[in-house]
Amino acid sequence: MIGINCWFVMLTFLATSIAGPWIKVNKPFYELTFHNTASTWPQAKSFCENSRSSLVQLDVSSVKDDVYDTVRSSGAISTYWIGATDEAAEGVWKWIDGTPASIDWAPNEPGGGLEENYLVIENAEKLSDYPSNHKGGIICIKVKPPDMMLSETKLTVTLYKGEKEILCMVSGFPTTTVQWMKGKMTKPSIRSNKQSRVEQKLVLNLKQLTIADEGQYKCLASNTVGKTTTSISKTVDITVPSQPSILNITTSPCNSSLWITWKPHLRGIGIKHRFRIVDPSNSTNHIIFFTTPNKISITSIVASLQPSTPYFIKIDPCLTTATCFNHYATTRNATTGGLPGPVTKTSVEMTDDGCCNISWAIPMFSNSMYISDFKLVINSTRAKISPYNNHNYKIDEILLRSQITSYVIPKVFNRKYNVSIQAKSCAGFGPESGAVLECVTDTNVPSNLQAPATKDKVTNDGIVEISINAPDESNGPISCLFIVVQVNVKRRTLSVLNKERMNKLNNSQLEDEYIAIALNTTRARQDHSKLHLKLGDRVKTTCDISGQNNASSVTKNLYVAYNRRLALTETYSIFLVTSTPTKKNVLFGASEGLLIEKPYPDGE
Template identity: 45%
Template sequence: MPECNCWFALLTFLATSNAGLLKTVNRPFYKLTFYNIGSTWQGAISFCKNKGSSLVQLDDGSVKYDVINTVKSPGATNFYWIGATDEASEGQWKWIDGSSASITSWNSGEPNGGRRENYLAIGRNGKLSDNASSYRKGVVCIKVFPKTISQNIYRLEAIGRPPIKVTYGTARTICANIGSRVLKFSSTTNNIIKSHLNSETDDKLWLNHNSGSSCYSLSLKDYKSRTTHCTDKHYYICEQVKTHDMQISISNFIANSYSGEKEITCMASGFPPPTVKWMRGKTALIPTSINNQAKVGQSLVLNPKQLTIKDEGQYQCSASNKVGQTVYEVTRILNVKVPSQPSITNITSSPCNSNLLITWMPHVRGVGIEHRFQIMDPINSNNFKVFLTTPNNVSMTSIVTGLQPSTFYIIKVIFWYIGFINFE
């Protein structure tokens, strides 16, 4: 029998989880839910909060209309709590969000409770009365579309409270004035909208896509887009997108792998359109601009014939834009290498003194750049360094003096290890 009791308890919970539900009213930017339960005013606050909503306020004309229309409908209880109180200061009514509540639709003889009755309820005639918190009444909860939703790279903003219907041109201008655009529908924004917007009627939302004299709108009833006259009036949401989808065509660049110029493209997308730039350290490079619809890019042109070893290293492409007061930046690194190495082709010792004649080739991209010979005596820890500048890209012979006879030396020409020689 314990097993049967458990199932009975579970079935009772499932059957009563929506107990007292009178009606749900879905609108594009809010959802109202009416419950015929006996709750105190403080209990109504907690009840709505547990439902992921809040006790309704009548500071919006559309919300007020829906509330009054519903409490007058068949099946409604006599009174419903709403979110207003003058507990802090008698006669100074405030909504639960702290804003002032201008109450004019009082029931006959109300308010009449003084300091004993500090909470607002609406009756079946659509009129308001003050009541004590301990009274048991129905509850009206509201879940609203947040004014701003930030998720991943998207920031959506419903401009104007209450939301208004405007033409496509007006919506586009309003969004542009705050550095954003009319909502551009995608799978991501689709999920965001579906999780927040509700509509029982065929209300529409402007979409950032138009063709000729036709514009597009999204039905909030079936979430499908349709062509619409641009002069029609619908709701709208402004969208801002952070810089994303940074792309560089190649991750590394080796100068002598190409016979001609190499164009390396850095592309970024986002809204507002990002600024894209190439940098070498703290120095901005001069790139060429690319603008391909929603993508902004900069190309860096490198010519292998003009590069020297000084051009090796990291190049950065960064894209940035500003959403509100926040600056977003994405950076990608390009590693540039100028390969090859210097080489020793011949070493000749002089029989009359301790000099060496070293014939060598410089780094193919190191013309005019100082090279260093490092001559090491590993036994006696004697090191000699000779610095030479290469005037051209041909073989040359250099004289190294001051060495000790009958000594084993290791000779390097920096940049890279070259070879060994036993000097007699």
């Protein structure tokens, strides 16, 4: 352990004590440094290696001449170590890089036998063998990187015949090893030596180049002295344009496939091509690979796409499924056929007479010539219902020719419509319109009101029993039932029945006409289809025509009826009148009249 520590201290001392060279010989491609500090063979070898150089070898004439000239100059010591030894096999001398050493020995040398295995040059230019513990000077050689120049740094291949040569010109010491590489593969090249320069020629056969030959090529030059290697490299970028062509894209109205006619570039024949079919609306990406066997264009079918959908088509050449040349991609837009898309510009509006008018336009991206029909599915129900009427759901389907893009729903009062629209082509019906249209018609008076009926005559008390059939409320809920009486007017109909006239009756402004009974429909019916009433019982009744029937109801909507006693000497026309609230007003409807003749003629 003490011996090792002492050796470490000695090496440290050596490294610091011989840091400065006696003399330097600087040449274009190498540098010689001469150190006059006496050192053993191991010390000399380690010192050079620690300074990133090597003990000098005398296997190159220029180096040998520089060493000889220097050791015989003034200031040189008697011996210097040279990088050669026969320690591995007696008498077999090798330079320290392992190559055989051809040595011009001094007379009677080598003569040390097994004891002297290391080469020394004496200041008399003699080469002799010495033992390793001899103390001699040190000659280190440091090789400089070679000089390199390329005839091209970028090349775009556009010609299809002949050859293209790219020269890698290298100068260095010792003679450099030069090779062309692409990635980790060595490319065939031609070497020629011109004086101190090496030319390594990369030859490209332009006709045979494909996109697989595109990439970065590297000229790598290196030289080694002892155990020290220096190197340099430069690159040339070679591009081989190989953009394919899309000649045509065909679609069918009856399915959603794309027929893409295309051909590869001459440089891309026989290699894979990636098809990317992209739906920009949702970034759906279909990727398919096709290979062309020759330069003739081919048609590739891309199926299972969405119908009536615009797609972005991109084709690029690939070496593998994971290595594609996106910069040579060719692009095109196309819209699939097949099922038509949803109709567009759907709208609904009320006509002047209160009907629902539905309109639409053909589906986006669809050719109108391929649309044969439009189907309307109309779901309807009563917009407003009373306790005695159900919703009355109905579904109607209407098929219209493609030239028609609007439809007026036949007028029915008190209906709420939900309408969906589908376009039809030879592939079938497309999806329903995105927004379901809604339309609501207004309420109205009952379509048919039956006249009151009676089997009795007016009693001596001035009362007669009448019956009325509960009105149909399909056209809208009825807020009030009124019995209107005309005195000594033999009419079967009420003329000009409106709110103004009813207000006059409500205020008793008409002498021969009055409201005898006012009934809230909900309270009056109580699930009876026929109502029995007494006319002339002198009972006061009221009803709110707005249908609110609460304490906060506005007074102008409250109608007051007084059931006057009937006279035996009068003739009466009895009418059933209904009130139906609408969006803007209240409408009144009237039945035909029930005529009650006076029981006794005049004078009886």
